[in-house]
Amino acid sequence: MKKVLLSAAALLFSVYAANAQESVVKEAKSAKSDPVKAAEILEPALVDPSTANDPETWKLAGDFQKSIYDGENQKLYFLRNGLPSDSPVDTLKLGNSITKMYEYYLKCDEIEQAKVKSGELKKPKLRKKIVKVLADPSVRENMYVLGGTALNNGDYANAVKILGLYIDTSKNPIFETEDAVKNDTLVPFYAAYATYAAYSIKDKDAVIKYAAVGKEHKEEGFRALWALAELYKSEEAADSVQWLATIKEGVEKFPTQEYFVANLMDYYIQKNKVDEGLTQIDAILAKNPSPYFLYVKGVLQYTKQDYEAAIKTFNEIIAQESDYKAEAYSKIGDCYFFPAQVIVEENSKLSMDDPKYATNEAKIKELYEKAKPFYEKAKELKPDNKQLWGQFLLNIYWKLNKAEYDALEKELGY
Template sequence: MKKVLLTAGICLFAGSVFAQMKNVNAAFNEAKMPKPNFGEARKSINEALKNPDTKDLAKTWYVAGFIENKSFEGDYNKTLIKQSVNEKNMYNALLDSYEKYLVAAKLDTMPNEKGKVKSKYLKDIKNTIKNNQPHFWSAGAYFYNEKDYKKAYKMWEIYQDIPKLNFMAKETLNATDSSYMQIRYYAALAAFQTKDNKLAIKALNEAKKDNYEIQDIYYYLVYAYSQEKDTVNQLNTLKEAVEVLGEKANDPKYQFMSQLINLCIYTGKGDDAIAYLKKALETNPNIAEYWKVLAVLYYENKKDEANAVQCLEKAISVKPDYADAYGELGRIYFNKAVTASNEASLIKNDAEYQKVREEVVLAAYKKALPYYEKAHSMKPDENEYMIALRGIYYNLGDEANLKKIEAEMNASE
């Protein structure tokens, strides 16, 4: 009795497998028809892909990939004769075909019970993937233009991954080294557009190795690190960009040197900022803004008034209408006057106090005055300059100019 039941069980199992293989074969035959019904083919193969008896068979996945590839080929051939197709569906079929063929290739190269590999479908899979590689370039471009950046990145990533597949190692592909560089660049741009900073950083670092459109790559990489608040890698990338690009690091479109200097200042690395400013000015001494920033660092960080003044005078010689440089010079002498005034207030002897006030305090205000007046003439709405001028006029006893500047301040409120 047990033997009869066992035999019946085997028959039932064989019948189930046979029924599902009918689905696989039916789907395969439908896809090979001159005018396939891909809806029916997909319905049949999807049942086999879900069934435990056939879902792990190489043929099932091969047929699934074959169907999608036939769908892609049909639409692509229509485009060659200027017929309109649904490009999204066409390229999604290309992607589905590739992914299903990968599973089929894996199952088709598994050793049998004797430890031997006897592939039935691998040759056709390799040929199809080889022929389809260029289409992944076009697919990426389509999805990029459609602003589906994740799908664009995926398509371009597959283009790069095909030669890395174990079973494609010996295949001669049509792609050139330059095409891979371009694809890595475009894939990096797509990754950046996804707003997924980690993905962007990965793709941009990969593209950076090619030195292709390297200024763009550094620019987007710095931005991605900034969005991740990774100041360490942001700073290191800017340093690398400045080192690699040389004078091009000052390109106003990218401003790598300016970004590096600002980040050094922001992260408390004032000495590094000074060093980079000096380096930049050795290459191009005609950047007035750099002379002004260097002056501020000398003055604020190093308490080096002499070098600060020298840098500001250099900035003005490069850019005579540079209001900020005049304002900084005024600030240095204004602060000198305030400090001297505070120190003088501690002097007990009236005659000595008056002497210091006249020779040191008022002398410093007088030195600050022309610089602030020049800055104010260029930037009449700058409140800082008006406040400083009011203080100077008050201390110098210049009532006429004091009233005039106060009137200007009241009018600007």
């Protein structure tokens, strides 16, 4: 008897709870003239099983968010057209209403489609109405505009949220008949920027997710691969295999982007695979003979200690009157200066009475004399970039001309 009473009480409670949530829905509907308040009233119904499994509940929740969105969007329209408005646009409110509107309408569709599949409903009743709102070009446009604004303002979390929604929903089944959404060519473009935003807040999963889409954009896709490579290089998600694969993909897809080429060549140098790097840079130069890539080739040749070839390459850059002219002059200087350092090191181990010591000193001076005008030219072209010539010239002047040494030492502030 006690068990029967408990069961009856449980049944009574569930009926009471269901009635309570239905009352919440009715109350929310009656407050629809104030959609913000109505949305707050409806919130308990979105989590209570008695109403949360009803697509109409989610449709209503989406409707309230649409009303909030419409109010802010009208202000935005006035602003864009130079018309007076009672209050300024609340872009945060506008963005939140879009994201919630999408969330609630899509949940409505998901539940309704499940009921159709189970046989509980013969056919969906709400999808057409929902699609009409969500596929509206002005709504989609506002999504990427707001996401872009958040990105420009440094609000990366919100940028990922809004741009991510724009990207993710383009492949949602609800848009199966909406070609404009399914084939939206702007999706990869904004995915590239969403990847950057995700990297900025160290959201590893979002970086990987949106990079897969963003890297396919022909112009801006490099941003996605850059963020992905930086992620794999970071302490939080270090992965040397994926880093190298991403850098190589960047070189292949965006051969004009210096970041990928520079990192790949540095990898070849670090791993003592200079010949492989030279083969790669020659292939890149065949498509894009830019001064920077020529400079990279020269550095690889220099690293290989093929100084004659390196000097020839650096002279090609000088002949082009490019921005890398000072760097080219400096590297030609290196082609003489650093071989001299090998001899300097050797002499440090010899007695000054050793005949070879004097021979070596003559070689050092000869190489310094050859290096000197190239460093001086680099100094003339880029006097503020002391890394190109400062310490090198100081060492050379110490050996060749003490007066020049004293003057340079003073100039450098030592």
